[in-house]
Amino acid sequence: MKKLISMIILISIAAAFAQAKFGMQMRMRSEVQNLNSTNADNQIYDRKVDVRLRPDIEYTVNDYLSVKAVMEIGELQYGSGGGALNTDGKNLETKNIYIDVKPTKNHVFRLGLMPYKDTHSMIVDTDLAGIMWMGQFEKYNVELGWFAASDDDEKYIIRDTYSFGTTLVGLNQTFHLNKNIDLGVYNLFVMSRTEFMPGVNRDYVSMFLAPRFKGEFGKFSVDAQFIANNNFADYDNVGANSQYQDQPWDPDKTGIGLSVKSKFDLDSKTSFRANFLFRGCYENWENYVAYKSFYDTGLEIINENANGISTHNPMNSFVVQSSNNREFELGLVVPSIFVDWKFKENITFTGGFGFIMNDQDYGKKIDFTNLDESMNKDMFMAWEMDFKANVVLYEKLNLLPYFAFLVPSDNFIYNKASNATNFDENGDPVTDMQMKLGMTVHYNF
């Protein structure tokens, strides 16, 4: 009888909210860091606390249709903007709104503002407006999407309409070889048109080809993604602009990238992880350039997607300067190792060590016509050590305290060409240690 009553009550309550489900993710970060400079005389101990809330609601119309909206409030920085005295900020943002049409249980058509990423977030990881088909077959999964990253309107030039903006077409295929091994390949085509000068269009195409391998072999697992990208620009004088003479210097670019993430479970409490990032050049400045990456190296400082607030982003923040004042990103290698130790069921400590180096011995302050004039040909840039913990409270509350420090070399300074505070009064690089200390809190339901 009790069971029957409980079941009826549960069904009644569930039925009342069957069509709409609410949820939310909350994140709060607090951090102090001095990453602004490698010169201790110029270092600022910057302190920040911020909070972000992502409420979501999902409506299930029927078995075939559902609509989901994810809003975002934040990041609200304590004492600034909507986090200052009196609060009341206008800061409710629309992150995602999409409709899922499921004609069968194996196929979903998604339309709207949706999250989109590649497996390692090394090419793209963002929210986009578009339409995507997600199909599941016996051993094969496919995602095919079209997205409008930007729409800068149309123009009528002489006798034709030209559409400006950026369009993406992505194709992600995964083949389940067996229960332990997945093979896949991801392709992204980015087509962009801008107005170089009145009547002259610049068409820019980026292509990414990313095969990947994911395998589990007993206690060892590995997930690797290789990426080749090719970018080229074409100029078209559709408006017959007489001032346009020749196509400007805008060379084709070819780059390669590699991300490997592996894990070895030593026992039930201890595991080792090794990560490897390679963002290399095909030749000289022809560097791998992601479209909109959000890559996680696992470290806290040399990272794009760390737990904390401030980082040195290995995907785009290391920029050298040539003698003709052009700035270039150079190839990087970031190997790192980690040890995770489960102290208790809800507490895990992590120690991490990694370093960053150029992928070849470029000369910094490069004059490509005279490489002998290079001022620095070192490859090693900096090493980093992290101490972290992951504490789970009340099943849903995650506390992530961390402490990380980075020891730079001269080469690190030359790879941060735009930051003048890294040099002393004589123009020589200063290599004092940098650090960050903080804690992040996640709460989801």
Added chain:
Amino acid sequence: MKKIVAFVVIFIMAISLSAQFKTGMAFRSRAEMYCTSEDHQLWKRITDLRFNPYLSYTQNDYLMAKVVFEIGDIGFGNAKQGGAIGTDGINVETKNLFLQITPNKQNTVILGLQPYKDFQSILMDTDVAGLSWKNKFMLSGKELTTFLAWFVSADNDEAYVDNTTYSFGNTEIVADFEYPVNDKMKFGMNNIIQLGREFISDDGLNEIHKTSLNLWSAPYFAGTFNKFYVEAVFGMNNIRPEYEVAEGDGDVSDGEGQDHYSPEHTGIMFSLKTKYDVNEEVAARFNFAYRGADSDYIGGYDSYYGIKSYYSTGLEILTESGCGLDGKDQVFSPITKFANEYGSAGIILPAVFVDYNATKLVKESMSFINNLKLSLGLGYAMTAVEIDRVTGTDGQARPESWIGTEVDFKVEAKMFEELTCTPYFAILFPGEWYDYNGGHEPFTKVGVSLKTNIK
């Protein structure tokens, strides 16, 4: 026994909890490519979406509060609207927010931001802040519905001028009535009085305000006669602006030196919509819209316009409310477009449609389609008066009235029980109003609209 009582109590609590709080939503997405530029053949491409979640809370039989949000329209790739890469646009709007008081079944009072529309949306079809009262009472055995409202469409603050406080903005008083003759016929009338005051100029000596007392009245009829359905509305407006010198001794004069120039606008509009069910699959519709034109501004204007109309002719281009994009660049409003040198050239717009229900044809092969309707439309538009237009290659002005002929093809597919998909193609062949020599490219729209909702 205790268990049964506990069960009943908890069950009632669960039911009452779900009854108090309700949520629902409407989702719409449109993709369209259109070419409606008068000067050159510019093809615009837009995809957008709109999301309207709502929450309502019913306190008891007498009190209910409701809030409706609107997120959108978000153009795909549009950074200002939050549709570009990264999204995160600050674009959540409050569409409706009101308290509904229902003292008994005959009376409903709504206070707050609420929707309002007249019978065919030729006066006002929008959301507005105010107080409304809907009442039903028996008259000769039938229920007469009255709707009285006070709306504030614009409040532009007050000013203290020459020992007096003046309030700027617009206020609307609505009085609507509807009476059913029988189950298949009804009469009604929408009436709006708009009171307005706006600041015109201050030259240091005289502060001039424009005050207005504007009237709209629109009697209507709707009836079903066997296979034939007809609805008609006759809209009239009388716009009475007055120029008042709030401070100073000066006069207001027009270009010809006449004091206190304040021409009235008196206009009419007639709209007819009919439908005849030929058989179970085929229906024919005929719509007609007439809007009077201005002839001479001396002595007043003669053209009709609404406060915020959203009128549907049934067509896709010559309309205010199509199923595609309906901004001023995407549709040619029969109520606000087609001007002449005095004001409006008016419009005469007959349109015929044929609807074919093709559900039976696709039911077996495409079981996910619940209902499929194909529509073919043909509209012919001309201005109510001839206007001198220079649309030929010789640069000569000629009196013209023919706006053009529109042909539409539409499919309305209801699929997966709740998803309505409407692909459409519309082409407006320009008449001599645009094109005397015949070389003008047609105005074209092609697109698809998707809609679903939970009530």
